[in-house]
Amino acid sequence: MLEALNIGLEVDAPPASEQESLHLLREVSLKVPQGHLMAIVGPSGCGKSTLLKVVAGILEQTAGDLKWEDKDLKEEEDLHPGELGYVPQFSVAHDLLTVEECVASSMALRTQLPGTDDFEPRLDQILAVTGLTELADRRVKVLSGGQKRRLGLALELVTNPCLLLCDEVTSGLDPKSEQEITELLRVLSRENPRRLVINVTHSLASLEAFDSVLVMYQGHLVYHGPPRLLNHYFTVEHPEDVYRRLTQREAQAWHESWQKKRSYYEEMLLEKKEDSLPADKAPESEEPDKKDAPQLASEELPGLFSQVFSLLHRRWTIFRRDRGQVWLHLAMLFGFPLLVVIFALDGIKPLQQLNQRQDADIIYEMQRQAQHQLDQLNAGSIVSGLIMLQVVLVTLMASNNAAREIAGERLILEREKLGGLSTTAYVMSKVLFLGVFVLAQSLWMGVFVDMVVGGLPGDLIIKLVLLVLASAAMTSICLGISALSRTPEKATILSIYLVGFQLPLSGAVLSLPSWLEGAVNPFIAAFWSWSGSLRSMSDTAFYEAVKQVTDTSLVSPELASFVLLAHVIIGLCLTYVGSRNSQWE
Structure with a gap:
């Protein structure tokens, strides 16, 4: 049985409001037996979805007690993820997966059935119960609204x-689809004698299919009883007139009236439940016998690495099917290095040491020194510019890889966390997935440019390591931004700004004031990769040439690597915190 006693939820009021706090729920009390289908109805903004989220554990009540099978859900442990199914009103599946792949993925993340003989029969059973067998090979993006709702139910039935x-x-x-979904919910409520199905709905058209109806009004519970008595209680001719009737009295008055009659209606619901059970199955109390109830498909969640593998497999499947993303990544992978080498198609000419012997011809000697100085400036500009262009383009690719990675599937993540998905497993899967792009893009950039220009001065290995670290740093920071952002658009804008600041604040084009340089440099990944790469040329003639075109203090490759690794760690910490924090709508 689900039992609520004086549940209340109070939140801070918006800054523009004159009130200090808002009461979203006030003194909500109810008892609902198992093997039961209940509807929660009420006008928009009355607290229907809020009450459901409190029951699900998404929101925590600020007052009252909530019990399930005599277990206090606030004081004791929450429900096991396998005991709770939550179907939100938004789509909870990836558009590029098929119906069967979505259900199989949910089973892989929430049960230990994959790889066992029970996996395929259980998958087929879920598709059959929800009426999705004929749609198993159809992609989510082509499903109708009713079919997506069936899929949402299937994902929770695993x-x-x-x-x-x-x-x-x-x-x-449409009315036909609504009736079909309501009938499916009724079947599901009868399939398992331990199961309680609660559906929040704004529609009053199909209430006769429910065992009970709970009416909310301005955060108050004002009715909970059989649907056939709804019209009588509110003295209306049709259920559709209930909402208009509610506006004729204050919510508190409706609530107080209900409190006087609550016990009578609750006893009616519980008695009806007992009468519906066979004589040899009737329990002494209103709760069904747990010994006769079907067990969960799998009480134990899959292990950490099993979830990581399942998430990786799903993510690569989605990536392969997104042709736009595939072509974009290929264009960047091969186009950006070509953009770099355009500026050095003639290669980098070796610098000659200035002969210390003075020529007798003063004019010739001045011309010779001026030409040498010009050669150094040109060489320094080309080398510094090529290194910085590589770094900036690598960070741009990194930003594109990670900016929408979490924010774009945020609501799916929230549902899967509620179902038992480990945040650690989720972050690890993103690191492994994006790590492939980090290595491919940065290594190819460095190797290709070095081959075409005939070899950039300095140690190639050091330059490649710093390119990889710059890409990893920007990827992890943008991934953290994505995890902390509520929308993919916001994450994309912030990531673009972050990349845009890399070039002007790196000191590669114009030197920053000394008082600002020390404050800004620690946060600019491009500076560390560019600076460390140039410093690796210290034993070549090009190092002095580079020093002539920049006043920015260059740092050792070791220090640059350390700082970039710190960026990576900070970004991953932000990613974990952002992924772990709840961001339900």
Whole structure:
């Protein structure tokens, strides 16, 4: 049984509001038996979805007690992820996966069935129960609204949950689809005697299919009873008139009226539940016998590396099918290095040491020294510019790789975390996936440019390491921004700004004031990769040439590597924190 006693939820009011706090829920009390289908209805903004999120554990009540099977969900441990199914009102699947792949992925992340003989039968059973067998090979992006709602239910049924919470899964559907989804919910509520199915809905059209209806109004519970008594309680002719009737009294008045009659209606619901059970199965209390209830599909969550592998497999499948992204990555991989070498197609000419012997012809001697100085300036500019252009383009690719990676699938991540997905596994999968791009893009950039220009001065290995670290640093920082952002658009804009600051603040084009240089440099990844690469040329003639075109203090490759590694670590910490924090709509 689900039991709530005086549940309240109070949050801080918006800054523009005159109130200090808002009460989203006030003194909500109810008892709902298992093997039951309940609808939560009410006008927009009345607290329907908020109450559902409190039951799911997404939001924590600020007052009252919530119990499931006599277990206090606030004081004791929350429900096991396998016991809870939560179907949000938004799409919870990747558009480029098929229906069968989505369900199989959910099973891989939430159960230990993959690789066992029970996997395929369980997968087929879920598709059959939700009416998706004929759509198994169809991609999510071509599904209708009703089919996506069925898929959302299928994703939660992989663990055979005993508490299935649905947030407006019938909203926006045509009457026929709404009726079909409601009938499916009724079937699911009867499939497992331990299961309670709760559906939040704005529609009052199919209430007769529910065992009980709970009406919310301005955060108050104002009715919970059989749908056939709804019209009588509110003295209306049709259920559609209930919302208009609610506006005729204050919410507190409705709530107080309900409190006087609550016990009568709750006893009616519990008695009806007992009467519906066979005589030899009737329990002494209103709860069904847990010994006769079906067990969960898998009570143990898969291990960390199993989740990592499942996430990686899914991510690569999505990437391969996104032709736009594939072509964009290929264009950057091969186009950006070509853009760099355009500026040095003639190669880099070796610098000659200035002969110390003075020529007797003063004019000739001045011309010779001026030409040598010009050669040094040109060589220094070309070498410094090529190194910086490589670094900036590598960071631009890194930003493109990571900016939308988490923010673009944020709502899917939230649902999967609620189902038991490890944040560590999720972050590890992103690191491994993006790590391939980091290595491919930075190594190819460095090797290709070095081959075409006939070899940049300095140690190639050091330059490649610093390019990889610059790419990894920008990737991890942008991934952290993506994890902390609420929308992919916001994450993209912030990442673009971050890359845009790399060139002007690196000191490669114009030197910064000395008082500003020390404050800015630690945060500019491009500076460290560029500076460390140039410093690796210290034993060549080009080093002095480079020093003549920049006043920026160059740092050793060792120090540059250390700082870039610090950027990587900071970015990964931001990624973990951002991924772990809840960002439900």
